[in-house]
Amino acid sequence: MNDHKSLGKNLARNLGKDRLIWIYTQMIRIREFEEHVKRTFLEHPGAMRGHTHLADGAEASIVGTLATRNATDFVMPTYRCHAHPLVLGTSAKKMMAELYGRKDGLCKGFGGSMHLADPDRYFPGTSGIVGQSIAHAAGAALTAQVKNTGQIVYCFFGDGASKQGAFFETLNLAALWKLPVVFILENNEYQAYTHVALEDANAQAGDPLSQKAAAFSIPGVTVDGNDPLLVYDEVAKAAERARTGLGPSLIESKFYRLSAHGNAITIPPAPTQFPEHEAIGVYGNKAEYRAAKDRDPIPRFAAHLESEKILTQSERQALDDKARVEMDDAVAFALASPLPEPEEAIKYVYA
Amino acid sequence: MNDHKSLGKNLARNLGKDRLIWIYTQMIRIREFEEHVKRTFLEHPGAMRGHTHLADGAEASIVGTLATRNATDFVMPTYRCHAHPLVLGTSAKKMMAELYGRKDGLCKGFGGSMHLADPDRYFPGTSGIVGQSIAHAAGAALTAQVKNTGQIVYCFFGDGASKQGAFFETLNLAALWKLPVVFILENNEYQAYTHVALEDANAQAGDPLSQKAAAFSIPGVTVDGNDPLLVYDEVAKAAERARTGLGPSLIESKFYRLSAHGNAITIPPAPTQFPEHEAIGVYGNKAEYRAAKDRDPIPRFAAHLESEKILTQSERQALDDKARVEMDDAVAFALASPLPEPEEAIKYVYA
Amino acid sequence: MSREMMYGEAMAVSITEEMQRDANVIFYGQNMAMTERDPMLKMFGRNRVRIAPISETAEIGIAVGAAITGLRPIVELWMSEFMLVAMDQIINEAPRLRYMSGGQVKVPLVLKAGYGFAAGWAGQHSNCIYHTMMGIPGLKVALPSTPADAKGLMTAAIRDDNPVVYLHHYMLTLDTGDVPEGEYIVPFGVADIKRAGNDVTIVATGWMVKKSLAAAEQLTREGISAEVIDPRTLAPLDVETIVKSVKKTGRLVLVDQAPRQSSAAAVIAAEVAEKGFEHLSAPIVMVTALDASVPYSEPLESYLLPNEDKISDAVRSVVGEHARMRA
Amino acid sequence: MSREMMYGEAMAVSITEEMQRDANVIFYGQNMAMTERDPMLKMFGRNRVRIAPISETAEIGIAVGAAITGLRPIVELWMSEFMLVAMDQIINEAPRLRYMSGGQVKVPLVLKAGYGFAAGWAGQHSNCIYHTMMGIPGLKVALPSTPADAKGLMTAAIRDDNPVVYLHHYMLTLDTGDVPEGEYIVPFGVADIKRAGNDVTIVATGWMVKKSLAAAEQLTREGISAEVIDPRTLAPLDVETIVKSVKKTGRLVLVDQAPRQSSAAAVIAAEVAEKGFEHLSAPIVMVTALDASVPYSEPLESYLLPNEDKISDAVRSVVGEHARMRA
Numbered sequence A, B: 001m002n003d004h005k006s007l008g009k010n011l012a013r014n015l016g017k018d019r020l021i022w023i024y025t026q027m028i029r030i031r032e033f034e035e036h037v038k039r040t041f042l043e044h045p046g047a048m049r050g051h052t053h054l055a056d057g058a059e060a061s062i063v064g065t066l067a068t069r070n071a072t073d074f075v076m077p078t079y080r081c082h083a084h085p086l087v088l089g090t091s092a093k094k095m096m097a098e099l100y101g102r103k104d105g106l107c108k109g110f111g112g113s114m115h116l117a118d119p120d121r122y123f124p125g126t127s128g129i130v131g132q133s134i135a136h137a138a139g140a141a142l143t144a145q146v147k148n149t150g151q152i153v154y155c156f157f158g159d160g161a162s163k164q165g166a167f168f169e170t171l172n173l174a175a176l177w178k179l180p181v182v183f184i185l186e187n188n189e190y191q192a193y194t195h196v197a198l199e200d201a202n203a204q205a206g207d208p209l210s211q212k213a214a215a216f217s218i219p220g221v222t223v224d225g226n227d228p229l230l231v232y233d234e235v236a237k238a239a240e241r242a243r244t245g246l247g248p249s250l251i252e253s254k255f256y257r258l259s260a261h262g263n264a265i266t267i268p269p270a271p272t273q274f275p276e277h278e279a280i281g282v283y284g285n286k287a288e289y290r291a292a293k294d295r296d297p298i299p300r301f302a303a304h305l306e307s308e309k310i311l312t313q314s315e316r317q318a319l320d321d322k323a324r325v326e327m328d329d330a331v332a333f334a335l336a337s338p339l340p341e342p343e344e345a346i347k348y349v350y351a
Numbered sequence C, D: 001m002s003r004e005m006m007y008g009e010a011m012a013v014s015i016t017e018e019m020q021r022d023a024n025v026i027f028y029g030q031n032m033a034m035t036e037r038d039p040m041l042k043m044f045g046r047n048r049v050r051i052a053p054i055s056e057t058a059e060i061g062i063a064v065g066a067a068i069t070g071l072r073p074i075v076e077l078w079m080s081e082f083m084l085v086a087m088d089q090i091i092n093e094a095p096r097l098r099y100m101s102g103g104q105v106k107v108p109l110v111l112k113a114g115y116g117f118a119a120g121w122a123g124q125h126s127n128c129i130y131h132t133m134m135g136i137p138g139l140k141v142a143l144p145s146t147p148a149d150a151k152g153l154m155t156a157a158i159r160d161d162n163p164v165v166y167l168h169h170y171m172l173t174l175d176t177g178d179v180p181e182g183e184y185i186v187p188f189g190v191a192d193i194k195r196a197g198n199d200v201t202i203v204a205t206g207w208m209v210k211k212s213l214a215a216a217e218q219l220t221r222e223g224i225s226a227e228v229i230d231p232r233t234l235a236p237l238d239v240e241t242i243v244k245s246v247k248k249t250g251r252l253v254l255v256d257q258a259p260r261q262s263s264a265a266a267v268i269a270a271e272v273a274e275k276g277f278e279h280l281s282a283p284i285v286m287v288t289a290l291d292a293s294v295p296y297s298e299p300l301e302s303y304l305l306p307n308e309d310k311i312s313d314a315v316r317s318v319v320g321e322h323a324r325m326r327a
C-alpha cells in the first residue's frame, strides 16, 4: 500500500512541466465548475432539479488517473460525472447548460447532472444506478478488445458501489476475458450518508478495499488519492497492464469528498440546497471534516508545484482566474440558453 | 490449503465409532437415493419432469459438514437438494414421492426435485435460481441472531454460484453483521457444462476459490471434499466461529460430481434421460472422469473404516443393503401414491 | 378520534407501532439509523434496526430467508427502481417459496420504497415500475395516496403473512391529512371511493389520485360528476368496486403515471373490458405518461406526465361519446 | 423458395448468417461453445464467441457497454427468468441510455432467452415474464411462434439499433415449418394473421398461437370462424391490425400463458377497449394461466395453463353473447 507516502517527487521527472501544469489546470477547472454548481443552489434556486453530485476532493484522483490516458481511451464514471468530461475537453458551457436543463445542454436537457455523455470524446454515458456502469465499462473494453483498437477503459466507481453484485460479477468476467480496463475504486469514505466502515467488511476489519482484488486474482493496490502523481504512478502501471493484454487491475484511490453527497432531497415545490458534509451534518464530527480539508488536494498540489519551481504564485493565480472566468461564462451561457420545447420529450426513444 | 492431505486419521479420534458409522450410513443412503432417482429415468420414463440434479460425489462433503451440526441448526442447499434432507431425517418416501410429482410428496407435488422443503427439520426450502439461496441462508442466520437462539446456518452452493452477485453481496453483509453462517462453496469442478477454469478468474489463475474470502476479510479455506473427516475438521472450526458470534467463514470443498449436471433437457413429449458426465459427453475427457471415479468418496471412506476396524466388510454390506431397501421402498411408495387433484393447483399461493 | 399527520410521518408511525407490538418485526436498509441518536435505533436497538450496504439482492434475499424462519422484516429501499437489481428475489423468490413448498412456509416481509420522483430525477429514478410486480401470484403491492392509507396499509402490510411491496409516492411525502388514532388497518384488496360521482369513473393511484380529484373538481363546473376510485392495493386488485362504479357511470378513465403499455391502468382496463363490458357506454380511456423515459428538464418532464388537464380532456371525450351515443 | 426448418434451428441460422454479414455482431453466454469443436466457435473464433460465467448482470451490462461503443452483442440467456437477476440492465439501462444522452448513443443488442417451460420445471423456471419488459420505452420484445418468424425476427433483432429481448418458446423448439431461403426479415411491430376468420378475433403469442389455431380448427366444426392473430412483437405492439380484425369480428379473445394480471393479454385488451371499443359486441375475454406460480406435478401444471378447451370455451362464451345481443 502506498497509502501514506508523501508527495511523489520521484514521479515528477516522468512528467514534463507542461503536463504537471496541465494536471493542475484540470484540477482547478473541476473545482471551479463544482463551486459554480454548488453556488447555483443559492443563486438560482430551482434551476437545477433532481440530484446533483460534486467531485470536489476527487480532483487529484481523477486528473492523476486521466493523465495516463491515450487520446482514444474510454472514460466511464458514475452519476458523479462533472469532472471527467471537463478533462476530456467537453465544453463547460454545454455541461452547465445540461445541469440547468437547457436546450443547449450536452444532452439537450434530457440527462441532467447524473447522465452527462459526450461519446465523441470517448465518454459514452453514465448510470445513476449504483454499480451498473462498472459492467458498461467492461463492455467498452470488450469493444476495444474485439476490434483490437488498442483502447483501454478507465472505470470509476465508489466505495459503496463495490458492494453491489455488478461490481463482483464484472471484475471476474473482466479478469477472465482479460479485458483492457482499469477499475478505480474511489474510496471517498462515504456511500451517501454511511461511513465505509459501516458497510464494507474489509473496512470494518481495518483492511484496504483493494483486497477485493484477490477474489479475481488480479492486482489490487491502494493509493493516496489526494496526490495526483502517486495516482498517476499506480494507474500508469495498471494502464500498461491493460494495454499489453494482461487484463484488469483494481486501484483503490483514497480521498475525501469535500461536499455533501448531493443536494438535499426535498419535496417540490420546496427548493433544494446543498447541505453540510455528512461528517458534520449526520455524525457531528467536525474534526474529521477539518482534517480532510487540510488534505485538500488542490492547495497541496499547488504548493508542491511552487516548491518545485514549476509554477509561480502569480502563474497559479492566473490559472485559477482563467478557470473561474471559464465557469462564470458557462453559467452565463446556461442561463441564456432557452428551455427545451416540451414536444421534444418523445424524441430519442428509439434509434 | 488442506487440499491434498490424505485421509484425516487424526480426526477420527474426535468422533466416536457410532458417529463414524453414522457418517458412512448417511453417505450410502444419499448414494442409493440418487441411484434410484437416476434409474427412474430408465425404468419409469416420464415419471420425473423438469430438471433433476444429483449429489453423487458430494456425499463426503455434505455428511462431513452436517456431522458438525447441532439439532436445530438450519441447512440451506441449492436446487441440488436430495442429500441434505435425508441426513436431517426427512422421509425418503416423501422425498421420492415429491420427485414423482405425487400427492404424498414432501411438498404435495408442488415443488419437485429442485424445491424440496422440510421446515420442521430446519430445512426451509431452496431456490432454483443460482446464488439466490445464499442470501436466504444469511436471512435464516439473521433470524437466529436477532432471536438469539444459538442456531447457525449451513449454506451450500456451487462453484458456479460464486460468480453470481448475490454471493458477493451476501458474504459482505454476513461478515459485516457477523451472522452465524458457514458458507460451503461446493467446487465440483463444473457449473453445468462449463469447467470452473473457464468461468472463474481464481481458477483460471490456478488459485483456490477460497481466496474470495479476502474480499470480505473472513477466513477462507480449501478442503478435500472427498474426505468427510477433513471436511468435518474445517467445518467444525467455522461452525465454532459462527456459534461464538465471530461471524461467517468460507469453505471451498473440492470434490467431483459423478453424474451429469442433470437429466437431459428435451422437448416434450420426448422423454428425458440421464446423459453421460460432461467430462465425457462434452469434453471427451474420459481420463478425467475415470480419475474422479477413483476418488469416489464412498469406497474410500468405507476402506478407511475397514482399515481402522470400525466396520467389517459384512457390517458394511448390511448398511448398504439397508439403504438399498429403504430406497426401493421409497420408489414403491412414490409409485403407489396418487397424483394430486388438479384443482389443488391454486392452493398455497397466499398464507 | 383522528389526528393530522403527514403522509411520510404516517408510515413511520405505523412502523414504530408495529415494532413495539411485535418483536419479530425488524427494519433495515441503506443510509438509515447511522448514529446512536437515531430515534428508531434508540427505541429498538441495533439488533432490530440495521444499516445495510448497497446490496439490494442480499438485503431482500436476507429478508426472504429471515421471513421463512420466523422474522417479519421491513426493508427500506428508498426508491423503487433500486429494486430492479434484485428483481429475482421480489418476483421469483419471495412470492414462490411458499407455493413451491406446498404451503409449508410463509414469507411475511415488507419492501418499502418511494416512487414517482417527478422532480428532475431523470431517466433512471423517476419511473413507475409497479407493473413488473403486479399480478405475480403470491406478491402483494400497496400504493397509498393519503396519510390515512399510508398508515393503514403499512400496518396491514407488516401484519400480512405474505411478501408485500409497499410503494409510497415521493410527491405526497409532505401532504397532510387526518389519520385515525390508535391501531388503524386498511385491508388489502379494498378500493376506496375518494369522491362519489355519477357520470364517469376515474381510477387512479398515488399522486394521480390527487390530480384526478382536482380534475373532478374542475369538471363539476361543467356539470360533469366524476367518481374517483383509488384501488389502494394493485395486488390484490379490487375489480368489483370498480365494476360496480362503472355500472353506475357507464364510463371509465384510468390515470397512471407509467407509460400506457407498462401501466396498472392497462390491467384494470382489461379487467373491466371483460367483467364490466355490458355497463360501458364509451371506450375505456387511459391517461398515462407518454412513451418515453422520464426526461430531466422541467418542460420535457411536464409534457410527458399526466396532469389535470389531460385527465379532464379524457373525461370530456368519454362523456361526449356517451352523449353522442345517447343522442 | 423456402426450406423446412426447426424453430430452434431457424434462430441459430439467423445468428450465423448475421455474424457472417457483420463483424460487429458477437455472441456469448453461459454453457455455450465450450470446446474447440463448437461450430460457431470454429467459424467465428474466441474473440466473437465466448463463454460467460453465471453473471447475468455483468453479461448484460457488458453487452450494453459494448453496444454503446460499437458492437452488436447477442447474449444467450437460456431461460427468461434468469434475466430477473439483471432486470436493472434490461429495464433501466439498455433502453434509457440513448434517451438520457439526448440521442447521442445507440444500444443495439439482443437478449435471447427461452421461456414457457411447461414441462415440470416448476415454480421458478416456467413462468412468463414478458409483461415486465413490455411497454418500457426504448425496449423491444419479440416472441416468435413459427420457424419463419423465429428466423425473421432474429434477423430483425440483430439489425435493430435498439435493445431487443428475443424470447423463444421452449415447447416450440422442435416444431418445423417453411422458412424463406436467403435473407429473411420479419419487421417489428407487424402482427401476423395466422388464420383468417370472421366471428371472433383470437390474439396469442408463442405456444399459445398453436393452441389457438387448434381451438379455431375445433370451432369450425361448430360453425364458428375464428381469426388468429400473432402480434409477433409485444413491443412495438401492432394494435392497428388487431383493431382492424375486431372491427370485422366484433369479438376478442386473448390467450396468454401468463397469469392474467401480469400478462400481455391485459395490455392488448386495454388498447382495444380504448381504440376498438365501438367495434366490440361482446366482452373482451382473457384466457390465461390461473393465479398461481407454476406447480411441478403434471396434473397441477395442466390445470393451471390455458389449453385448447379453455380457449374454445371462451370463444363460445363471446360468440354466444354476441348472438344474445343480436337477438
Ligand SMILES: Cc1ncc(C[n+]2csc(CCOP(=O)(O)OP(=O)(O)O)c2C)c(N)n1
Pocket: A053, A080, A128, A129, A130, A157, A158, A159, A160, A161, A162, A186, A188, A190, A191, A192, A257, A261, C030, C054, C056, C082, C085
Ligand atoms: C442500486 C442502487 N441502490 C441505491 C442507490 C442510491 N444511491 C445513489 S448514490 C449512493 C451512494 C454511492 O456511494 P459510492 O459508491 O461510495 O459513490 P460516491 O457517491 O461516494 O461517489 C446510493 C446509495 C442507487 N442509485 N442505486
Ligand SMILES: Cc1ncc(C[n+]2csc(CCOP(=O)(O)OP(=O)(O)O)c2C)c(N)n1
Pocket: B053, B080, B128, B129, B130, B157, B158, B159, B160, B161, B162, B186, B188, B190, B191, B192, B257, B261, D030, D054, D056, D082, D085
Ligand atoms: C441466475 C441463473 N442463471 C443460470 C441458471 C442455470 N443454471 C442452473 S444450475 C447451473 C449451474 C450451477 O453450477 P454450480 O453453482 O457450480 O452448482 P452445481 O450445479 O455444480 O452444484 C446453471 C448455470 C440459473 N438457474 N440461475
Ligand SMILES: [Mg+2]
Pocket: A158, A159, A160, A186, A187, A188, A189, A190, A191, A192
Ligand atoms: Mg463513496
Ligand SMILES: [Mg+2]
Pocket: B158, B159, B160, B186, B187, B188, B189, B190, B191, B192
Ligand atoms: Mg458446480
